Amino acid sequence: MAKPAPRIFVSDALGAGGTLVLSKPHAHYLGTVLRLGEGAEVLLFNGRDGEWRGSLGRVDRKGAEVTLAERARPQTGGPDLTLLFAPLKKGPTDLVVQKGTELGVGRFVPVLTARTQADRVKTDRLAAIAIEAAEQCERLDVPVVEEACPLDEALAEIGAVMFCDEAGDDPQARWGGGAGRGAPALEALGGVAKAPRAVLIGPEGGFTAGEREALRARPDAVPVSLGPRILKAETAAIVALTLWGAALGDLR
Known part of the structure; x- marks a missing residue:
């Protein structure tokens, strides 16, 4: 198999015959990192006009030029999916955005919990991480990353939400014991009348009892379990998105 372009x-509009001047970082990536020369094939996308096949022209320290030839793929969108997640340390947060982009998240909303x-x-x-992940995974769109906001504020703008709840109801037991935990994700999602278009992942240490009570009081909240083990928050995000995709998204 030939190496893909x-x-x-x-951000520019894309159309047949157009010539685009790429940024210095793009020129460095194409010319220095990939060592591409004049005439090399490059694919461009902007999230609006589909994916276009182009030919690399000038490439130097000042920038690079690409002349567009034809549209390789028409514009399509991914699943209508929002991920609400409590920000973690730098590395794990980066991982959540990277893998979430690969799994089809359309909007990331960092939420502040207790x-x-x-x-x-x-x-x-x-x-920038979302853009790089979209380029790599063949997406034709790039998810939006919103500013962090309090959990209750984020939920006020969200309809049905699947929230990953690994705790039980017993305040004296480790992680709340077994009673009161959410049903397995695929089982829970299979029985809902209104499919949630948002997934909520809590912070390390989980939600507080008050947050769990408020979430469970929502008529459109679907509490789910991600299995028999307590997962790290970044692992939980990847697992939850995969299960959502298998039940309701484009992994079916």
């Missing part, structure tokens, strides 16, 4: 996300470790989120950096 590199994919670049741009046990959230970080209250500041560098959305520009996370948006």
Whole structure:
């Protein structure tokens, strides 16, 4: 199998015969990292006009030029899916955004809970990670990364939500014991009348009793379990998105 042409996300409009001037970082990536020369094939997408096949022209330290030839794929969108997650340390948060992009998340909403470790989120950096992941995984769109906000504020704008609840109801037992935990995710999602279009992942240490009570009081909340083990928050996000995709998204 031939090595696939590199994919670049741009903000410019795309159309046949057009010539785009790429940024210095893109020129460095194409010319220095990949060592591509004039005439090399490049694929461009902007989240609106589909994916376009182009030919690399000038490439130097100042930038690079690509002349568009034809549309390789028409524009399509991914699943209508929002991930609400409590920000973690830098590495795990980056992982959540990268893998969430690969799994089809359309919108990332960092939420501040009682046990959230970080209250500041560098959305520009996370948006750059989302773009890079979209380029790599063949997506034609790039998810939005929103500013962090309190959990109750984020939930006020969300309809049905699947929230991953690994705790039980016994305050004296480790992790709340076994009683009161959510049903297995695929089982719970298979029986809902209104499919949730949002997934909520709590912080390390889980939700507080008050947060769990407020979430379970919502008529459109679907509490689920992710299995018999207590997962790290970043692992829980990947597992939850995979299960959601298998039940309701494009992994079916």
